[in-house]
Amino acid sequence: MRNPITSVRLKSVLEQLATPFVSVLLAFAIGSIVIWAVGYDPILAWTSLLKGAFGDARRLGDTMLRATPLIFTGLAVAYGFRAGLFNIGAEGQLFLGGLSAAWLGLLVVDLPRGIGIAIMLVAGALAGAAWAFIPALLKARVGAHEVITTMMFTFIGRYLVSYLVTGPLKAEGQIPQTVKLAPETMIPKFSETFGIDFGRAHWGFVIGIAVCVLMWWILKYTTTGYEARAVGFNQWAAETGGVSVSRTIIKSLCISGALAGLAGVVEVIGVQGRLFDQFSSGFGFTGIAVALLARNNPLGVIAAAILFGALSAGAGTMQLEADVPQKVIFIIQALVIFFVAADQIAKWVLSPFKRKGAENA
Amino acid sequence: MDARMRKFLALFVACALVASFAVGCSSTEDEPADTTTDEPMTEVRAAMVTDTGGLGDKSFNDLAYAGLQMAEQEYGTEIKALASNEIADYEPNIDQLASAGYDVIFTVGFLMTDTSMLKAPEYPDVAFGGIDQFFDAPPENLAGLLFKENEGAYLAGVLAGLATLDETLDDRINADNTIAFIGGMDIPPVEKFEVGFIAGARSVNPDVKVISLYAGSFDDQAKGKELALASIEQGADIVFAAAGQAGIGAVTACLEQGALFIGVDADQYETVDEAKPIILTSAIKRVDQAVFQVVGQVVEGTFTGGITEFGLAQDGVGLAPYHDFEDKISQDIKDAVDKASADVIDGTVTVPATRDAL
Numbered sequence: 001m002r003n004p005i006t007s008v009r010l011k012s013v014l015e016q017l018a019t020p021f022v023s024v025l026l027a028f029a030i031g032s033i034v035i036w037a038v039g040y041d042p043i044l045a046w047t048s049l050l051k052g053a054f055g056d057a058r059r060l061g062d063t064m065l066r067a068t069p070l071i072f073t074g075l076a077v078a079y080g081f082r083a084g085l086f087n088i089g090a091e092g093q094l095f096l097g098g099l100s101a102a103w104l105g106l107l108v109v110d111l112p113r114g115i116g117i118a119i120m121l122v123a124g125a126l127a128g129a130a131w132a133f134i135p136a137l138l139k140a141r142v143g144a145h146e147v148i149t150t151m152m153f154t155f156i157g158r159y160l161v162s163y164l165v166t167g168p169l170k171a172e173g174q175i176p177q178t179v180k181l182a183p184e185t186m187i188p189k190f191s192e193t194f195g196i197d198f199g200r201a202h203w204g205f206v207i208g209i210a211v212c213v214l215m216w217w218i219l220k221y222t223t224t225g226y227e228a229r230a231v232g233f234n235q236w237a238a239e240t241g242g243v244s245v246s247r248t249i250i251k252s253l254c255i256s257g258a259l260a261g262l263a264g265v266v267e268v269i270g271v272q273g274r275l276f277d278q279f280s281s282g283f284g285f286t287g288i289a290v291a292l293l294a295r296n297n298p299l300g301v302i303a304a305a306i307l308f309g310a311l312s313a314g315a316g317t318m319q320l321e322a323d324v325p326q327k328v329i330f331i332i333q334a335l336v337i338f339f340v341a342a343d344q345i346a347k348w349v350l351s352p353f354k355r356k357g358a359e360n361a
Numbered sequence: 362m363d364a365r366m367r368k369f370l371a372l373f374v375a376c377a378l379v380a381s382f383a384v385g386c387s388s389t390e391d392e393p394a395d396t397t398t399d400e401p402m403t404e405v406r407a408a409m410v411t412d413t414g415g416l417g418d419k420s421f422n423d424l425a426y427a428g429l430q431m432a433e434q435e436y437g438t439e440i441k442a443l444a445s446n447e448i449a450d451y452e453p454n455i456d457q458l459a460s461a462g463y464d465v466i467f468t469v470g471f472l473m474t475d476t477s478m479l480k481a482p483e484y485p486d487v488a489f490g491g492i493d494q495f496f497d498a499p500p501e502n503l504a505g506l507l508f509k510e511n512e513g514a515y516l517a518g519v520l521a522g523l524a525t526l527d528e529t530l531d532d533r534i535n536a537d538n539t540i541a542f543i544g545g546m547d548i549p550p551v552e553k554f555e556v557g558f559i560a561g562a563r564s565v566n567p568d569v570k571v572i573s574l575y576a577g578s579f580d581d582q583a584k585g586k587e588l589a590l591a592s593i594e595q596g597a598d599i600v601f602a603a604a605g606q607a608g609i610g611a612v613t614a615c616l617e618q619g620a621l622f623i624g625v626d627a628d629q630y631e632t633v634d635e636a637k638p639i640i641l642t643s644a645i646k647r648v649d650q651a652v653f654q655v656v657g658q659v660v661e662g663t664f665t666g667g668i669t670e671f672g673l674a675q676d677g678v679g680l681a682p683y684h685d686f687e688d689k690i691s692q693d694i695k696d697a698v699d700k701a702s703a704d705v706i707d708g709t710v711t712v713p714a715t716r717d718a719l
Contacts, residue, residue, distance in 0.1 A: 052457075062453050162577055166547060175474070176547065200452070271449075277546070277577070278413075278472075281447030312446065316454050319443055320461060326444045327415075 020293055020300070022346040023339035024307065031332045035324055045322040052317025053310035059317075061190060061198030064205045067309025068270065069094070069280070071208035072263035073287025074305050075215055076128075076256045078296040080146075082219060083252035084232035089135065089150025090260035091284025092157035096131040097124035097261030099161055101268040102275035103169070105181040116185050121207070121265055128261015129254040131157060136253035140246035146253060154284070162277050169275070177276035187270040204266035209302055211262065216298035228252045260284060289337045308333065407432055407656045408441040408463040410454040412470035414579050414605050415444040419633055420626035421605065421648060425469045425492060428652025435653070436660050451476045459484040465659045467492060467652055471548050477503060488664050490655045492648055493550045495668065505668040506651045510550050511557030512705050513644040513678030514601070515712045517623050518561020519701045520642060520680070521599045522569050523694045524621070530689055533619045533639075537596030541572040543588050543611045545579040545604035553714050554603035554625065554644065560713050565697060572597055576607040585610030593618045599641065601625070612636045628681035641690070643681040650677060674706045 032042035053063045073090045080087035087093075101120045108116035135149035166176040187207075190198035219225035230238035231248045239245050263283055272279050290308055294300030315329040339346055407429055411422040422442075429440040441463065443454040451473055458466050459480075465488040468477045477491040481503035489503045496505045521540045528534045542558050544551045559571045572595060574588040585607030589600050593614060600615055601623040602608030608625060612633060615622045622636055624643030629636055651671055658664040671677020680698065683690055704710040713719050 058456070066449060175471075199456075278448055281413075281449065312449075313453070315446065316443060316450060316457050320441065320457050326446050326450075329446070 016295060016297070018350055019343050019346045020295060020304075020340060022349055023293070023343065024336055026339045026346065026349070027332055027335035030335055031328070034331060035328060040322055040324045045318050045324045045328075048321035049311070049314035049318045051321075052314035055317070057196050058199045059313065061201035062313040063306065063310045064190075064201040065199065065271065065309070066312045067305040068202070068205045068208055069263040069267050069283040070286055070290050070305035070308050071205070071212060071301060072266065073260050073283045074290030074294060074301040075208075075212055075287075075298055076259035076263070076284075077287045077291035078294055078298060078301055079215055079219070079228070079259060080253060080256035081291060081296040082232050083228035083248065083256075084235065085139070085249065085253050085256065086147050087132065087150050087253060087256045087260070088147055088288060089132070089152075089154045089284070090256070090263070090287050091280065091282065092150065092154030093128035093131045093257040093260035094264040094267075094280055094284050095154075095157040095161045096127040097264030098268045098275050098279060099164065099264070100124050100127040100261070101265040102178045102181070105185050105269055106179060109182050109185050113184055113188075117187055117269065120185075120269055121262060124261045124265030125258035126261070128264065129258040131261070132253045132257025133250070136250040136257075139253065140249045150253075161275065165276055171274070175276070178274045181269065181273045183273075185269065186273060187266065200271060202266075202270040204270040207262075207266065208305075211259070212298045212302050215259070219298065224251065224255075228255075260287070263287075286333075289333065292337060293340050295340075307336075403436045403438055403660050405436065405465065405656070405660050406439040406441070406463045407465045407467075407659070408443065408458045409467040409469055409652070410451060410458065410473070411442060411444045412451075412472055412579075413445050413447060414470075415446070416442055418579075418605055419609070419629065421492075421646075422469050423632070424627055424646070424648035425467055425652050428649035429467075429656070431649060431653040432656035432660075436656065438656060438660070448472070452480065455480045455484075459487050464488060465490065465656055465664075467655070468494070469648075470494075471550055488655070488659050489666075490652065492651065495549075499666050499668070501666045503666045504655060504664070506648075506655065507668060507670045508550070508646050508648075508651075508677050509670060509672035509712070509714075510553040510603075510644070510646060510678060511560070511712045511714045512673040513646065513680065514554040514557030514603075515561035515564075515705060515710075516673075516680045516698050516701055517601055517642065517644040518558040518563075519565050519698050520561075520690075520694060521558070521601060521623060522562030522564070522566035523697055524641065524690065525569065525599055526566060527691065527694065530691070530694075531621065531686075533598055533621055535596065535598045537570075537598065538566070538568060539570040539572065539592075539596035540599045541574070541589070541592035541595075541597035541601070543585060543592070543600060543602040543604050543608065544573070544575040545607055546577060547575045549715075551575075551603050552716060554601075556714060556716055556719050557712050558601050558644075559719060561701065564701070564710075570596075576604050576610075579605030579607060581607050582610035582613075586614045589614030589620075590618060593620045599623065601644070603644070609633060612639070615639050624681070630681065630684045637685060640684065641686050642683050645679055645681050647671065647677050647679075672705075673702060 035042040035045050054060050076090045100123045104120050104123050108119055135146050138144035138149050139146045169178045171179040187202045187204050189202045227243045227248045230243050231245055235245045290304045293304040311329050315326040318324050319326045409425050414422050416422055426442050432438045433440045467490040469492045471493040474494040481489045482500050491505050494505045524530050525540050542555050562569045572592040576584040585604050589611035599621045600611055602611040603625040621641050622639045623641050626646045629643045630640050
């Protein structure tokens with residue numbers, strides 16, 4: 001016998017998955033036309049993109065490497081969105097997380113590796129949360145819009161780091177960057193653990209997935225998560241229902257900041273081993289797109305981040321083998337975002353199938 | 362026609378519109394296309410990895426690519442340029458080119474120094490050329506190609522130092538005796554431009570005020586413009602920008618506020634059309650020559666690693682022609698520039714390379 005409730009639930013999950021999926025397909029379809037129209041071979045482009053993203057262990061590693069910071073920043077933005085907060089300042093929080101790791105990494109060198117890494121992760125999360133705290137307070141107390149304040153704090157954070165790496169924290173030598181951390185303080189690489197050449201991919205990827213599952217659970221099953229969702233859904237109703245809106249705003253934005261801070265930590269102690277001006281290529285901003293594609297679902301963030309990571313990892317091979325300029329990847333990313341944002345288009349494409357489904361039922 | 366059919370037709374039309382838009386855009390873009398000659402004279406394949414400025418920066422990366430194209434013409438070398446969208450692309454781009462069998466790979470830019478040192482030992486059969494990269498103890502297959510930017514900038518400084526005093530040269534010259542330098546990131550090759558420029562200006566005009574500002578990046582045009590506006594506000598009438606794309610922003614500022622401009626790396630009179638009415642000259646850096654020469658060495662089997670410096674004497678740096686200002690710049694100024702050049706080449710003048718030496 002069919003359980004009607006399960007079936008309804010399954011159907012809604014499928015529906016939720018269908019729209020992003022169709023959006024991605026549409027983006028690739030239009031991307032193909034663009035590639036074809038400027039005189040390249042779209043089939044060759046996509047096959048070389050796939051090869052570059054998943055072709056062998058090393059390429060797969062590159063995809064995971066690039067997805068790692070996006071998992072954290074995507075999750076940060078998604079969590080904020082669930083509480084009705086648009087944290088576009090993830091980039092700034094990421095810089096602060098990176099800063100704390102670059103500094104602490106020099107101090108924890110005598111501790112056991114696992115403990116040192118744990119300390120740096122916690123401290124980086126706190127640094128990110130602290131960077132989000134003032135915008136959160138301003139939002140909760142005087143209603144200053146977080147889009148403005150978190151963005152402004154991104155500038156402050158970026159230039160603070162820029163100043164520190166060219167001045168007080170600069171390592172010996174000509175390049176503006178901090179001292180390189182000892183390898184034994186860094187997050188282990190997959191190639192160290194498994195003995196297979198996964199390039200530079202590291203365990204931060206797994207930590208990211210674990211944190212996504214954790215946040216999914218927090219949103220679904222804890223009071224904190226319930227309050228965040230309630231405020232995001234309707235803050236007046238939440239207030240009436242006994243939820244402290246201002247406290248929830250502060251808490252949610254700080255959690256979002258903490259997650260973005262983690263992105264900075266894993267980049268510093270997973271990949272670069274040090275902090276420098278351009279250590280993030282806009283991960284905080286790409287995180288917004290990841291969250292959008294994931295429809296703010298923490299589990300969806302994993303898939304969306306891997307997609308964006310694969311696009312960026314495969315771009316080089318696509319350029320090498322199909323001659324398609326790497327910048328085309330930006331067009332694909334933009335198209336994905338466009339179709340997700342304008343989800344009515346995807347729904348409209350899906351509607352004939354849906355109607356058929358309804359007729360069958 | 363049924364509804365679904367109509368929908369797909371509408372979708373098709375939408376796609377076609379997007380596509381035609383893309384075609385329209387592509388015709389204005391001048392991405393260099395790979396053209397392989399029919400009969401290669403050599404088996405050598407040469408490639409480069411750009412820094413995040415990418416191709417189309419109208420200076421540094423484009424010049425390196427021009428060097429590859431010269432090699433293609435001369436030796437029939439198969440060439441390839443891989444652009445880097447972000448810093449994370451450097452290593453995989455090198456990996457991909459090396460595994461695709463390229464014999465010589467150029468890494469373009471100071472910021473790839475560490476990457477070159479890391480990757481060259483991994484591919485001992487590939488020759489690496491690191492543009493603007495200095496290595497203490499490079500492996501045998503890695504060549505650091507450095508330029509004496511300070512020597513070219515010194516000549517630009519002599520020119521600017523004299524021109525800012527000569528109000529008859531152009532009505533955009535004011536009485537403030539102030540010129541400006543806009544840098545991209547504060548890294549050694551850019552510092553050398555700055556220091557050489559200041560030294561040159563002071564050598565002919567001891568009281569000149571030189572405003573030095575850094576954009577903090579090579580691709581932030583808005584920042585470059587903002588800094589140039591600020592310096593013009595403070596009286597600068599000639600702006601020398603060594604700032605990649607950010608320098609293009611400085612061009613806009615000079616055009617708006619009526620100041621003169623000195624370009625960098627390439628002869629920017631040729632590469633930046635809008636700069637034509639304001640550009641006195643450019644402090645050129647023959648990255649193309651360096652790339653071409655190294656490919657030649659690989660073709661002839663004479664490649665050796667190590668550091669090579671290209672200065673005025675080696676024709677690796679210098680000043681571009683004055684173009685539209687040829688008739689406006691007085692013979693006295695031109696003579697002073699030529700004399701400065703001769704002095705640097707014969708060693709009478711040693712141009713400082715760091716702020717500490719200034």
